[in-house]
Amino acid sequence: MRAERGAVEGTEWPGPLPAGRERSLVRAAQGGSxxxxxxxxxxxxRRAHRAAYLxxxxxxxxxxxxxxxxxxxxxxLDRFDRRRPFAPWLHRIVANxxxxxxxxxxxxxxxxxxxxxxxxxxxxxxxxxVMAALAELxxxxxxxxxxxxxxxxxxxEIATMLELPxxxxxxxxxRALDSLGTRLGAER
Amino acid sequence: MNEARLRELLREVAVPGEERAxxxxxxLVEAAFAERAAEAGAQxxxxxxRPVSLPRLAIALALVTLLAALxxxxxxxxxxxxxxxxFTSAPKPGPGLAEIPxxxxxxVESAEGPWVVxxxxxxxxxxxxxxxxxxxxxxxxxxxxGDTLTAVEPDGTPRWSLSGGGPVADPRWSPxxxxxxxxxxxxxxxxxxxxxxxxxxxxxxxxxxxxxxxSGLHQLAYVDAGGELRLAxxxxxxxxxxxxxxxxLIALEWAGDWILQASPTTLGLRPIxxxxxxxxxxxxxxxxxxxxPPGSEVLDAAFAPDGSRVAAAVRLxxxxxxxxxxxxxxxxxxxxxxxLLTLPGRLPELTWAPDSQRLxxxxxxxxxxxxxxxxxxxxxxxxxxxxxxxxxxxxxAPFPRLEGWCCHAR
Numbered sequence: 393m394r395a396e397r398g399a400v401e402g403t404e405w406p407g408p409l410p411a412g413r414e415r416s417l418v419r420a421a422q423g424g425s426x427x428x429x430x431x432x433x434x435x436x437x438r439r440a441h442r443a444a445y446l447x448x449x450x451x452x453x454x455x456x457x458x459x460x461x462x463x464x465x466x467x468x469l470d471r472f473d474r475r476r477p478f479a480p481w482l483h484r485i486v487a488n489x490x491x492x493x494x495x496x497x498x499x500x501x502x503x504x505x506x507x508x509x510x511x512x513x514x515x516x517x518x519x520x521x522v523m524a525a526l527a528e529l530x531x532x533x534x535x536x537x538x539x540x541x542x543x544x545x546x547x548x549e550i551a552t553m554l555e556l557p558x559x560x561x562x563x564x565x566x567r568a569l570d571s572l573g574t575r576l577g578a579e580r
Numbered sequence: 581m582n583e584a585r586l587r588e589l590l591r592e593v594a595v596p597g598e599e600r601a602x603x604x605x606x607x608l609v610e611a612a613f614a615e616r617a618a619e620a621g622a623q624x625x626x627x628x629x630r631p632v633s634l635p636r637l638a639i640a641l642a643l644v645t646l647l648a649a650l651x652x653x654x655x656x657x658x659x660x661x662x663x664x665x666x667f668t669s670a671p672k673p674g675p676g677l678a679e680i681p682x683x684x685x686x687x688v689e690s691a692e693g694p695w696v697v698x699x700x701x702x703x704x705x706x707x708x709x710x711x712x713x714x715x716x717x718x719x720x721x722x723x724x725x726g727d728t729l730t731a732v733e734p735d736g737t738p739r740w741s742l743s744g745g746g747p748v749a750d751p752r753w754s755p756x757x758x759x760x761x762x763x764x765x766x767x768x769x770x771x772x773x774x775x776x777x778x779x780x781x782x783x784x785x786x787x788x789x790x791x792x793x794x795s796g797l798h799q800l801a802y803v804d805a806g807g808e809l810r811l812a813x814x815x816x817x818x819x820x821x822x823x824x825x826x827x828x829l830i831a832l833e834w835a836g837d838w839i840l841q842a843s844p845t846t847l848g849l850r851p852i853x854x855x856x857x858x859x860x861x862x863x864x865x866x867x868x869x870x871x872x873p874p875g876s877e878v879l880d881a882a883f884a885p886d887g888s889r890v891a892a893a894v895r896l897x898x899x900x901x902x903x904x905x906x907x908x909x910x911x912x913x914x915x916x917x918x919x920l921l922t923l924p925g926r927l928p929e930l931t932w933a934p935d936s937q938r939l940x941x942x943x944x945x946x947x948x949x950x951x952x953x954x955x956x957x958x959x960x961x962x963x964x965x966x967x968x969x970x971x972x973x974x975x976x977a978p979f980p981r982l983e984g985w986c987c988h989a990r
Contacts, residue, residue, distance in 0.1 A: 424617050426610060433609055437602050442595055451596040452824040455605065462609045463853075466616060519593030541583065542590040572586065 408479075409435045415474050422469055433462060436479060439543060440486045446538045447490035448497070449527055457493060461485040483543055484553040487535045491554075494531030525575035533568040536561055597824065600808070604822045608853075611820065670923055673948050673964035677701045681951040681961040682938045685734070687712050687721065687983035690970035694723055694983060696734045703969070706736045711983070715753045715773070718987035722751040722760050729762055731775065740775035750789035756796045759814060763787070768802055770814045781812050791834040794887070801834050809839070809850070823850070831880065835887035838911075842881035847872055847892055849911075870909050871917055879904065880929050884936035887911070889954065891920075891939050893927040902926065906941055908954065920952055929982045942966075944979035 409417070414435075420428035440461055445454035461482050465472075472481070526534050539550045547565065551558040595601075678701040680686060686697040690705075694712035697703045706712065709723030709730060720731050720739065729748045730741045746765025753760050753773070761770045761781070768785040771778040784805030793799035798814045803825050809832075811821035831842040837852040847870040872878065873896060881892040890909040895902065904927040906920040925945030932939055937956030940949055944967075951961040971977030 421613075426613055426617075429613050430606065430610065433606055434602075437605055438598070441598065441601060441605070442591075442593070445595045446590060446593065451601070454595070455597075455601045455824065458601075459605050459608055459853075462605060463612055466609060466612045469616075519589065522589045522593050537586075538590065541587045544587075569583075569586075576589075 411477065414478055418469075418472060418474050418478060422472070422474075429466070432478065436482055437462070439479075440482055443483065443538045443542055444486050444490045446523075446526060446542060447487065447531060447534045448493050449523060450493075450497070453493050453497075454490070457486055457489045460489055479543075480545070480549065480553065483539065483545075487539055487553060491531050491535050494534070498531065521576060525572050528575060529568050529571055533564045533571075536564045537568045537572070540565055600806075604808075607819065608821065670921070670943070670946070670948070670950060671960040671962040673946075673962035676965045677703070677963055677969040681958065682933050682935070684934055685718060685986050686940075687714060687986070688970060688980045689983050690980040691978055692971070694721065695970055695980070696721070704734075704736060706732055706734075707738075711749060711751060713751050713753055714984045714986040716755050716757050716987070720753075720773075722753055722762075724748045724751060724762075727764070729760070729764075729771070731760075731773070742771055742775050742778055744769065749787070752790055752792060754792045754796075754798060755794055756798065759792075759798055761790045761792065761800055761802075761814070763790075766805065768800075770798075770800070779814075779817065781814055781817065782810065786829070788829045788832055791832050791839070794835055801832060801839055803829055803832065809841070811852075821853070830878065831882070833881075833883045835883035835885075838883075838887070840881060840883050840890055842878050842892065844877050845872075847878055847881055847890075849890070872907075873905065873919075874898070876905075879927060882930060882932055884932050884954075885934055886936040888936060891930055891932065891954075893930050893941065895926060896922070906930065906939070906952070908939075921950070931982045931985050933985055934987050940982060940985060942979065942982055947979065 409432075414432070417428040417432050421432060437458065441454060441458040444457035444461075445451065448454050448457065464485055465478075465482060472478075526537070529537070535554065536550055539545045539553065540547070545553065547561045548558055550556075551561045554561070677697070680697065680699050680701065683699045685699065688695045688697055688703075689710060689712060692705055693709050694706045695703045696706060706721060706723065707725075709725050709732070712721050712723040714721060718734065720733060722729060722731050724730070727745070727747055728741050728743045729751055731739045733739060744762075744764030744767075746767070749763045751760055751762040758773050759770050760773055761768065763769075763785060766784050767780055768782040768790060769778060770781055781800065782802065782804055786803040786805060786807060788803045790800050790802035793801070799820065800812050800814050802810055802812070804810050807825055807827060809823045809825035810819055812818065813820050826841055826843045826846050826848070828843045828845075829841055830844065831840065833840040834852075839850040839852065841848050841850055849868045849870065851868075870890065870892070872892075872894060875897045876894040877897060879893045879895055881890060883890055888911055890911065892907045892909070893904060894907060895904050901924060903922055903924055905922040906927060908918045908920050910918075920939075921941075923943060923946075925943065927941050927943055929942040930939055935956075937954060938958070939952045939954050941952060943950055943962075947964055947967050949963045949966055951963070953959065967977040967979045968974070970980045
């Protein structure tokens with residue numbers, strides 16, 4: 393599984409760390425360098441946080457999910473295999489925890505019988521239509537869309553991350569794209 | 581759907597509070613990393629992975645249990661199913677302010693100032709103060725007069741005063757007894773309980789009373805001017821955590837590893853993530869929203885002192901006549917909310933007995949205090965003539981405010 397392939401031109405995201413640089417940062421962090429850990433954090437936080445938000449649709453929950461993933465990374469730092477890329481491991485945690493949260497929230501809302509106001513506020517402005525379209529999808533479909541089109545993993549990699557058959561990933565992607573296409577309009 | 585366009589759209593979505601979230605996350609991760617390094621240093625070895633500590637494991641198990649109770653309780657007894665009112669009507673009021681059911685002493689604020697009500701119902705005006713609060717053992721009261729914070733004995737004898745740079749509000753005595761937090765102007769400050777060592781904690785805070793960690797550690801939760809929930813170590817002055825707070829908070833209370841957040845439209849519990857060096861709101865994404873009747877407005881909410889329950893007074897907006905209800909949320913194996921009582925008018929305040937066995941509910945439109953037994957012995961009691969009891973000689977006195985119930989309930 394490879395590392396992230398980088399940001400789209402025009403976004404303000406930091407570019408992906410070169411593999412060698414990332415390995416040296418992980419090694420330095422394992423040796424106790426807070427600066428190295430900070431650099432790893434800054435390189436990966438925004439993607440992780442955004443991915444979580446696009447899945448859970450709740451700003452506070454997304455922050456919790458991303459924080460949890462990074463704390464898990466700190467906890468497991470000594471066991472981390474430096475030969476492997478850091479991002480897929482982090483994103484696997486983010487995606488699975490975000491799905492768990494979204495499932496629990498969906499269950500709770502079914503039990504409550506109505507939607508609860510989000511403390512993070514409803515998304516407004518840029519991307520509102522995208523969020524509304526994503527909200528129509530089950531969390532499992534949102535997750536594969538985010539992993540595929542935000543974080544740019546292949547269906548095979550997504551299948552590994554979510555412990556799903558590859559065919560299931562492909563079918564979820566297909567259904568999600570059909571739904572998003574209908575919702576957002578064919579012109580997009 | 582064009583896949584390239586979808587990529588662009590996903591990256592263009594505005595994530596609320598993205599930059600602040602990144603800063604909060606970095607502070608938390610750095611603190612956790614420092615803890616790891618400190619532990620490794622103490623062991624004299626390279627940093628090693630910590631085993632999952634028992635407290636964290638216990639927190640995780642408690643969260644799982646609570647969530648399971650909240651979400652997986654039988655459908656017939658789930659959170660949709662109000663169990664029916666525990667008390668079908670208000671108790672018949674006794675004549676005047678007499679013995680406090682369950683004992684203990686009350687702090688009550690009238691237009692004249694705060695009063696201490698003794699267990700036998702006798703009462704004493706402390707002076708021209710407001711916003712009084714008990715010290716943890718009830719030996720002193722902290723109160724406010726304009727720009728001044730004052731500590732007085734329960735008989736009204738002043739012990740010390742401290743003048744701030746602006747109107748003082750919301751004093752809160754720490755559970756250790758050694759510190760008092762208060763707002764002064766737009767600032768949050770903390771002083772030692774003898775009035776010395778006054779220090780600034782935050783230069784810009786929201787008008788919400790801060791809440792101390794119940795552990796006795798000098799850690800304080802508050803809402804800053806930007807609307808963020810912040811946790812501070814008041815000894816070091818260091819911020820040890822932050823997170824998103826619902827807008828318009830009216831109450832913030834910390835019990836166990838939970839922070840109760842109440843706004844007019846939401847009632848929720850925020851778990852505390854705790855390591856040795858860092859605490860922060862939020863762990864395992866297990867924020868819990870407590871169910872409210874549809875369209876209701878939260879008037880007041882409070883944690884039981886033992887942290888086992890949350891009580892809330894809500895105004896019911898459905899139907900023509902104004903009604904209010906008292907709701908009880910048990911945070912143990914059965915987390916289903918119960919509606920204790922529904923009454924006409926507003927129930928603006930409630931406070932727990934120090935032993936968590938009774939709830940005192942203010943019912944101004946009936947000029948009564950209601951004492952509801954919660955899980956303990958006794959029957960509901962009502963005391964009437966409350967307004968006149970704190971405004972001797974006045975024909976039409978306003979109903980007094982409840983400020984606290986302390987400390988040696990029997």
